[in-house]
Amino acid sequence: MSLLDLRIQFLNTEHLSALLDLDRACFNGLWTMEGYKRELESPNSHFLGLFAPFSSTELLGMGCFWSILEEAHITILAVHPQYHHQGLGQALLYSLLQIACDRNLERATLEVRASNQVAISLYQKFGFKTAGRRRGYYRDNSEDALVLWLSGLQEPQFLSTLKDLHATVCDRLAKSSWSLVISDQPLGEKS
Structure with missing residues (x-):
């Protein structure tokens, strides 16, 4: 069986239209172009994209965290709906946590919809624990986070554990005929 190479790399403003396309597919337009532009230009923001092997522009997934003091605050993690249940979310979360470790950050946090059991399960696999609830956090339907x-x-x-997770992620991807390739630029370095 031949594996298809998935590429993870840092995103920049050249990727704005791809980000907006992915946002529409995943969230029906949650963030604006200005919002993504701010994220990409912020020195505290670490924004990764997951690219298809057959296209240098097709963005299959995205993940971002802010470095705030010694904390990685994950702001977004999304995989195109056509590629769900193939391990791509795991690959992105692993990569974000690896970068956070490389940056000497000591903890990670995020908010997730209380109803999003698939995402909650993913985060729990990586060791995340529930620390609290934000009532009415999501504006579109007042859902708790x-x-x-x-x-x-x-x-x-x-x-x-992170090394073990890397092996788990690679095994999961291989079951869906994917192979994880980190871009030429080391993930610990942001251009």
Whole structure:
């Protein structure tokens, strides 16, 4: 069986239209072009894209976190609906956490819709725990958000877990005929 190479790389403003297309497919236009532009230009924002092997412009997934003091605040994680249940979300989350570790960040946090059991399950696989609830957090339907938290990113136990997660992610991707390729630019370095 031949595997198709998925490429993960940092995004920049050249990727704005692809981001908007993916946003529409995943969220029906949650963020605006200005919002994505701010994220891409912020020195505290680490924005990754997951690209298809058969297209240098087709964005299959995206993930972003802000570096705030010693914390990685994950602001978005999305995979195009056509590519759900293939391990791509795991690959993006793994990559975000690897970068956070490389940046010496000590913990990660995020908000997720209380009804989004698929996402909650993914985060729990990576060790996130529920730390609280934000009532009426989402403007579109006043749904609550769960606040998820992962601490100890610099602890030897988590660093060992991260290596295990890499193997798990690669195995999961291979079952869907994908192979993870990190771009030429090391993920720890942002252009």
